[in-house]
Amino acid sequence: MEVKLLTQRYDNPESWTLAAYEKAGGYQVFKKAFAMDPEQIINVVKESGLRGRGGAGFPTGMKWGFVPKETDKPKYLCVNADESEPGTFKDRDLLTKDPHALIEGIIITGWAVGISHAYIYIRGEFGVPYYRIRDAVKEAYEKGYLGRDINGKGYSLDVTVHRGAGAYICGEETGLIESLEGKKGQPRLKPPFPAVVGVFGCPTVVNNVETIQAVPWILEHGAEAYRKYGTEKSPGTKLFSVSGHVNRPGNYEIELGLPCKTLVHDLCGGIRDGKRQKANIVGGSSVPVLTGEEADAVHLDYESCVEAGTMLGSGGMIVMDEDTCMVWALAVILKFYAHESCGQCSPCREGTAWIRNLVFRLESGHGTSADLDKLLSICDNMMGTTICVLSDAAAMPTESFIRKFRTEFEAHVGAGRCPIRGKSSHFLESVH
Amino acid sequence: MQPYQNPNLDIAGRDACPVESMGHAVRFSDENQKRFAELLTRYPTKQAAVLPTLWMAQEEFGWCSTEVIEYVAELLDLPPSHVYGVVSFYTMYYRRPMGKYHIQLCTNISCMLMGGETILECLREKLGIGLGETTPDGLISLDEVECLAACDIAPMCQMNDEYHGPFTPESVGQFVDQLRARGK
Amino acid sequence: MAKVTIQINGQEVQAEEGLNLIEAARAAGVEIPHFCYHPGLGVDGNCRQCLIEIEGVSKLQIACNSFVKEGLAFRTDSDRVKQMQAGVLEFLFLNHPLDCPICDQSGECLLQDYYMSNGKYESRLDLPKHHKRKAVPVGPRVMLDAERCVLCTRCTRFCDQVTKTGELRIVNRGYRAEITTFPGRELDNDYSLNTVDICPVGALTSRDFRFQKRVWHLRTAKSLCTGCARGCNTYLEFDDGKAYRYRPRENMAVNDFWMCDPGRVTYKELNDNRLDVAIVEGQERPFHEALELAGSWINEAVGSGKGSDAVVLVSPQCSTEVLYAAKKFALDVLGTTRVGGGNVRPAGVEDEILRRADTNPNSRGLEALGLTRNPADLLSDGGSVLLIFGDDPIGFQKDLADGIQTFQRVIYVGSNENSTSGAAGLALPMAPHSECDGTFVNFEGRVQRFRKAFTPRGDALWGPNLLARIAEFTGDEFGWNGPKDLWQELTSNEPTFANLEYAQVGDEGRLLDAGQDAGRDAGVTAPASGR
Incomplete structure (x- = not known):
């Protein structure tokens, strides 16, 4: 069921203000952290088993540990608030409802890693979340929680809120870094990794909002307390954004390892109009789709999802009912990746548009059954051949949609139109 | 049966990335000059201020014309082509004048599952314009947009910096009426 | 390493x-x-x-x-x-137009090469292609075809990293990404044609070269640019006695992989306005008659005891071999020590990349042979016969015309018609560096070789041979058995050039005062700069 660690203050009146945050006990943990050795803090985070909540699930403490200790360069923290994975809207609420918890998390992370300047890279489309975090940073500066010599500890930390301007790829950590440097957000070659050569050529930690926001709780209650939640390898809680054909879409903070069935059918009130769950994309549109049956069997932790042939991703769960045309759904998803490919690597730049066009044609009923194998082969050439994983993110759903719902694709070929919706989706012609 | 149409056809023959001209040079207001100077103190390089400076410029001048791009490039000691590349890469910098209200309807998966396609049709009909167009009175511009991280209120749209949703065919009509009233 | x-x-x-x-x-x-x-x-x-x-x-x-x-x-x-x-x-x-039959890159295109070596798959493209802009004059010298572009960013990186002018940019995302300039601006830096060289496909082509020649008809000679004292290493590409283009030849010690646009067009001097027949008093004459006339003028001057007042005006435009032969001709045949020359051209543009203000390819060669003299001083006392080698002193410095006119007889030996050839009583055609082997010494003192591309046009002769033919009429023992023979003599007679065998000069060149270590900073040689 729901476990409110990060979302515990959501319902407090004016929860986004410094006063409300302090009233709820906020800005106390960083003082405790300041009494600790930075290395100790990194160890606590390592022991907690906290993993990156942006999608990749990389162990956070380990990521911090990669930053060189001995360096004469400044170290930077980039908070990834570019939440853009389709189906994901958890960071939006964290920023809107509890921005000071993010700031406290930044202060603790900053102390632990030796950060001199943190940039909160927030997607350009966010209006209210942007104003909230911007105002919160201002409040924190005024209160002396940010700036020079915080709490008389001789530690100085600046925080700048930096707005993106509309590009999914800036959620990829090196795309974010490039964008922050005032360029197109095209991901960088790795190595070197950001921990060594990141933004402005300096060691950089890039962490998702939810990841950073979990840090104060972990420091306050200890690694062991955090590990009481979740599974052995996926400890703690995770925010899931559930959307699509459920009765109660929204954000849910749950223990990792919760059965997906519980989330969909209990917390979210099941499928609307009592229909059957045909498919579920559990971790944002980039991960392989599960059938309704597979989804009902999976547990929501990193390992169980991989075992089930998908990924936990960002926790953006998209639920589809029995009336959904899977060819159409894939067409909509592929429209997105072709629109968002940064255009740098040949397989992604050309491949995302190619598979999109092939699926558009299939959706319109003008495809051929040979297109299906062609699509699978193109996807094969798109996977693992590019700088970042956007190419894979387009190929993985395509491959899984065709594999799991092949008969539906073939039915379109046979019928010469969409046999489920009865019409072809002419909006797909007006691709932006 | 509708014949398959190449989705690329609509952009064939266009400029690589059209940017309109305002026909006159631009210059930040005194207040924005001050804001700009402060902005530069937040970054170790001038180039890093490209995105925020463009935001400020768009706020003050309405959109990013060739003159705005040249001005921002000059302020930041960059070739104008660099700023042009940036403007072309991101979807939120406008390269043409926009209506007072900019409706961007999400057509990503969750919104489409919840009937976004119908909402788009309603908007087109109600406004009498297509995607990428502005009503003749200059009040409302319509665009589609990818996931805005608000799938819990699908189908939804962004209107300037506000999020609105979930829409039904009826409520989206009322929404347009309200905008028209607001714009008077 | x-x-x-x-x-x-x-x-x-x-x-x-x-x-x-x-x-x-x-x-x-x-x-x-x-x-x-x-x-x-x-x-x-x-x-x-x-x-x-x-x-x-x-x-x-x-x-x-x-x-x-x-x-x-x-x-x-x-x-x-x-x-x-x-x-x-x-x-x-996928979206490449496959227009090889009308594409200038055909024959030197990496897409073509790799399709043959690594591709050869069955086509499975059955969707309409995405179209982009074609034949866009992206600058005064470069044409863009965006549909052929593979978006490798070599050209944009060149303009960012090498010229630091940043004219070219990729705009848009994904499959709509396209090379372009800022609206209303052009790709117009002094090195813009390098983008054409490094473009691995037919996206950027030279407006000068496009539609002039299929590249598989071109042959290539290792050559040097004569546009300035840098002496950028080049490939001179030619067919049937005509030069079509220069491409930079990699030499990390001289020009890296690049050359400038103004230098690149100097190939045109090898074709246009050529002096390829002998001209006597404005009239074309049979070559042997003209040589005989030259011999008789010299005999007249030397025979009447005025040999010592003859003057030989050479130029830093001439190869080291021509300079050496002219020097020897002055001393041995004319019996004069009034031999030398210097720059007559206005200073060119100098930049931090390659271009030098000295627009002569062989100022250091002239100096090394001890021939550097002020042309005005050399001409000041007049004399019986004046031999002018190369360049256009009158065209570049009007006042030199007065000095030249004080000579009774003026013989011009050069490769192009110009003001000086027109003013001379006798003009004799000399092969330029495309038509013979030879060397220039660049501003750093690096001796560099150029190779003969094709046989001399018309009646033109290699400069030293031309002098040998004149010497036939004066009865002097004069001449060499080709450039290598002359070079051997030169290296034993001229101390500055001592021990500089052709083999040591190699393709990378060799510093005059370099000792044993010279040339070690020369880079590995790539098959062509485009690779």
């Missing part, structure tokens, strides 16, 4: 530690296909064409961003690599 042992396709080879695997493989004779990597522009990693399989690494890696270390083993020939290389090519061809 230390040499270590690596394995390429199962073969053990020695490779320089830290070298990227494209270069390491190339050194071992294995070509790894690639578009975006260029040794002069560094690693970008966007084209993904150079994917290879490194032992112990599960994902395929790009060779351009993988580096030699001891024990590294990789394959370029496994099925997986071959599939991905063909797959990447297929992506690049």
Whole structure:
């Protein structure tokens, strides 16, 4: 069921203000952290088993540990608030409802890693979340929680809120870094990794909002307390954004390892109009789709999802009912990746548009059954051949949609139109 | 049966990335000059201020014309082509004048599952314009947009910096009426 | 750098530690296909064409961003690599117009080459192609066809890193990405044509060269640019006695991979306005008659005891060999020490990349032969016969005309018609550097060779031979058995050039005062600068 660690203050009146945050006990943990050795803090985070909540699930403490200790360069923290994975809207609420918890998390992370300047890279489309975090940073500066010599500890930390301007790829950590440097957000070659050569050529930690926001709780209650939640390898809680054909879409903070069935059918009130769950994309549109049956069997932790042939991703769960045309759904998803490919690597730049066009044609009923194998082969050439994983993110759903719902694709070929919706989706012609 | 149409056809023959001209040079207001100077103190390089400076410029001048791009490039000691590349890469910098209200309807998966396609049709009909167009009175511009991280209120749209949703065919009509009233 | 042992396709080879695997493989004779990597522009990693399989690494890696270390083993020939290389090519061809029959890059296009070596898949493109702009004059010298572009960013990186002018940019995202300039601005820097060289496909073509010649008809000679004292190494490309273009030839000690646009057009002097017949008093005359006339004028001057007042005006435009022969002709045949010359041209543009203010290719050669003299001083006392070698002193410095007119007889020896050839009583055609072997000494004192591309046009002769033919009428023993023979004599007679055998000069050139270490900073030679 729901476990409110990060979302515990959501319902407090004016929860986004410094006063409300302090009233709820906020800005106390960083003082405790300041009494600790930075290395100790990194160890606590390592022991907690906290993993990156942006999608990749990389162990956070380990990521911090990669930053060189001995360096004469400044170290930077980039908070990834570019939440853009389709189906994901958890960071939006964290920023809107509890921005000071993010700031406290930044202060603790900053102390632990030796950060001199943190940039909160927030997607350009966010209006209210942007104003909230911007105002919160201002409040924190005024209160002396940010700036020079915080709490008389001789530690100085600046925080700048930096707005993106509309590009999914800036959620990829090196795309974010490039964008922050005032360029197109095209991901960088790795190595070197950001921990060594990141933004402005300096060691950089890039962490998702939810990841950073979990840090104060972990420091306050200890690694062991955090590990009481979740599974052995996926400890703690995770925010899931559930959307699509459920009765109660929204954000849910749950223990990792919760059965997906519980989330969909209990917390979210099941499928609307009592229909059957045909498919579920559990971790944002980039991960392989599960059938309704597979989804009902999976547990929501990193390992169980991989075992089930998908990924936990960002926790953006998209639920589809029995009336959904899977060819159409894939067409909509592929429209997105072709629109968002940064255009740098040949397989992604050309491949995302190619598979999109092939699926558009299939959706319109003008495809051929040979297109299906062609699509699978193109996807094969798109996977693992590019700088970042956007190419894979387009190929993985395509491959899984065709594999799991092949008969539906073939039915379109046979019928010469969409046999489920009865019409072809002419909006797909007006691709932006 | 509708014949398959190449989705690329609509952009064939266009400029690589059209940017309109305002026909006159631009210059930040005194207040924005001050804001700009402060902005530069937040970054170790001038180039890093490209995105925020463009935001400020768009706020003050309405959109990013060739003159705005040249001005921002000059302020930041960059070739104008660099700023042009940036403007072309991101979807939120406008390269043409926009209506007072900019409706961007999400057509990503969750919104489409919840009937976004119908909402788009309603908007087109109600406004009498297509995607990428502005009503003749200059009040409302319509665009589609990818996931805005608000799938819990699908189908939804962004209107300037506000999020609105979930829409039904009826409520989206009322929404347009309200905008028209607001714009008077 | 230390040499270590690596394995390429199962073969053990020695490779320089830290070298990227494209270069390491190339050194071992294995070509790894690639578009975006260029040794002069560094690693970008966007084209993904150079994917290879490194032992112990599960994902395929790009060779351009993988580096030699001891024990590294990789394959370029496994099925997986071959599939991905063909797959990447297929992506690049997806929206390519396949207009090779009307494309100037045809024959030197990496898409064509790699399709034959690594592609050869069955076409499975049955969707309409995405169209982009074609035949866009992106600058005064460069034409863009965006549909042919593979978006490797070599050109944009060149304008960012080398000229630092940043005119070119890729705009838009994804499949709509396209090379362009800022609206209303042009690609108009002094090095813009290098973007054409490094463009691996037919996206950027030279407006000067396009539609002039199919490249497979062109032959190539290693040559030098004569536009300034840098002496950029070039390939001179020609067919049937006509020069069509210069391309820069890699020389890390001189010009890296580049050359400037103004230098590049100097090939036109090799074709246009040529002095390729003998002209006497404005009239074309049979060559032997003109030589005889020249001989008689010299005999007249020398025979009447006025030999010592003859003057030989040479130019830093002449090759070292011509200068040496002219010097010897003055001393031995004319019996005069009034021989020398200097710059008559206005200063050119100097920049921090390649261009030098001295627009002569051989000022240092002139100096090394002890021939540097002020032309006005040399001409000041007049005399019986004046021999002018090369350049156009009257055209560049009007006041030199007065000095020249004080001579009774003026013989001009040069390759192009100009004010000076017109003012001379006798003009004799000399082969330019496209039509003979020879050397120039660049501003750093680097002796560099140029090679004969084709036989001299019309009646033109290699300068030293021309003098030998005149000497036939004066009864002097004068002449050499070709440039190598002359060079041997020159190196034994001129101390500055001592011990500089042709073999030592090589393709990279050699500093005059370099001793044994010279030339070691010369880079590895790539097959062509476009690669």
